[in-house]
Amino acid sequence: MLPFISVADVSALIRHRGLGTVVRELSYYIKADFLRWNQFNKCERTANHATTGVIELMPIDDGEYFSFKYVNGHPPNTAHGMLTVAAFGVLSQMSTGYPLLLSELTLTTALRTAATSALAAQVQARADSVTMALIGNGAQSEFQAIAFRDMMAIRKLRLYDIDVAATQKLVANLSTFGIDITICKSVAEACKGADIVTTVTADKALATIITPEMVEPGTHINAVGGDCPGKTEIHIDVVKAARVMVEFEPQTRAEGEIQQLPQNSPVVHFSDVLADITKGRVSEGEITLFDSVGFAIEDFSSLRYLRDVIPNPAQMLDLIPEPANAKDLYSLCAIKYQENRV
Numbered sequence: 237m238l239p240f241i242s243v244a245d246v247s248a249l250i251r252h253r254g255l256g257t258v259v260r261e262l263s264y265y266i267k268a269d270f271l272r273w274n275q276f277n278k279c280e281r282t283a284n285h286a287t288t289g290v291i292e293l294m295p296i297d298d299g300e301y302f303s304f305k306y307v308n309g310h311p312p313n314t315a316h317g318m319l320t321v322a323a324f325g326v327l328s329q330m331s332t333g334y335p336l337l338l339s340e341l342t343l344t345t346a347l348r349t350a351a352t353s354a355l356a357a358q359v360q361a362r363a364d365s366v367t368m369a370l371i372g373n374g375a376q377s378e379f380q381a382i383a384f385r386d387m388m389a390i391r392k393l394r395l396y397d398i399d400v401a402a403t404q405k406l407v408a409n410l411s412t413f414g415i416d417i418t419i420c421k422s423v424a425e426a427c428k429g430a431d432i433v434t435t436v437t438a439d440k441a442l443a444t445i446i447t448p449e450m451v452e453p454g455t456h457i458n459a460v461g462g463d464c465p466g467k468t469e470i471h472i473d474v475v476k477a478a479r480v481m482v483e484f485e486p487q488t489r490a491e492g493e494i495q496q497l498p499q500n501s502p503v504v505h506f507s508d509v510l511a512d513i514t515k516g517r518v519s520e521g522e523i524t525l526f527d528s529v530g531f532a533i534e535d536f537s538s539l540r541y542l543r544d545v546i547p548n549p550a551q552m553l554d555l556i557p558e559p560a561n562a563k564d565l566y567s568l569c570a571i572k573y574q575e576n577r578v
């Protein structure tokens with residue numbers, strides 16, 4: 237029987253430990269895995285595109301374990317009461333190929349994306365950052381806000397969304413977190429005085445939400461929503477001017493903000509920066525950009541984390557047959573001889 241970690245299990249974990257604690261704990265797993273980058277067998281995710289969005293499969297292994305995530309990205313979904321991003325995934329044993337765990341990964345994607353963003357900011361943003369603009373106030377936004385409060389000491393948020401109701405929801409959800417919140421009327425207003433600008437919008441378009449005149453010297457941009465060919469958030473001149481950090485370069489070249497630049501545009505690698513091989517930021521005044529698209533290693537780390545913190549989930553799935561004789565799979569479907577004769 238296969239352990240199954242449900243949405244209810246992950247919700248209970250977050251309610252019990254606190255979202256900030258879960259994000260921080262998860263960030264340790266993500267950092268540990270990025271620090272052993274060369275042990276992973278890596279590839280770009282597959283993407284099947286619809287006019288309304290994309291369905292992606294994200295596999296990876298470290299020789300001992302394999303994981304994959306199924307995830308979609310459909311910005312129009314929320315108009316029909318459905319999530320823009322929904323996901324599930326599997327952790328398997330490489331030596332047998334057997335799955336060890338099937339898990340929800342929708343809440344977990346929000347957790348791991350926020351944890352990765354905050355880890356990136358720790359190595360790219362100015363250490364004295366206290367104010368963050370948060371553009372796009374949908375499903376991912378609370379996770380980003382709380383991760384940056386707890387892992388980056390962000391105490392002031394400047395919010396903007398084209399949907400006023402989304403911003404009001406975010407304000408209500410953050411009301412007990414001790415964050416000073418300003419609701420802004422435009423992206424430009426939100427970016428004023430921000431040390432960090434997080435963009436987490438959903439639109440299948442080559443958008444230019446952040447333009448050069450909005451970005452002050454020394455700003456760190458955490459660009460989360462541009463994560464697919466033909467789907468960006470940052471004006472090309474901002475991307476050109478920034479020190480750009482990527483997760484897995486081949487995937488980010490196709491999907492990230494740098495899809496707008498030549499294939500040989502300079503980038504630094506998150507794994508190298510975490511390992512202190514390269515600097516995420518070299519001067520106080522430069523603009524830094526974490527060109528986040530989400531890489532399979534973050535889901536691998538998440539599944540490892542979930543397995544450790546929810547070792548005995550309530551539900552077990554009858555997913556893989558367990559015949560008494562492994563060569564007699566048919567035994568599970570054979571009608572008993574006596575019954576057959578009647």
Ligand SMILES: NC(=O)c1ccc[n+]([C@@H]2O[C@H](COP(=O)([O-])OP(=O)(O)OC[C@H]3O[C@@H](n4cnc5c(N)ncnc54)[C@H](O)[C@@H]3O)[C@@H](O)[C@H]2O)c1
Nearest residue numbers: 320372374375376397398399402436437438461528529530
């Ligand atoms: N990089 C990653 O690892 C990663 C992980 C998860 C999600 N994402 C991406 O993050 C984005 C947000 O995901 P979500 O689940 O929060 O989606 P969501 O649909 O719940 O929220 C997106 C919000 O963006 C707002 N928005 C759209 N265009 C805007 C604009 N021009 N200006 C301001 N606000 C705008 C929408 O009104 C909505 O409230 C998606 O694009 C998704 O693909 C990236």
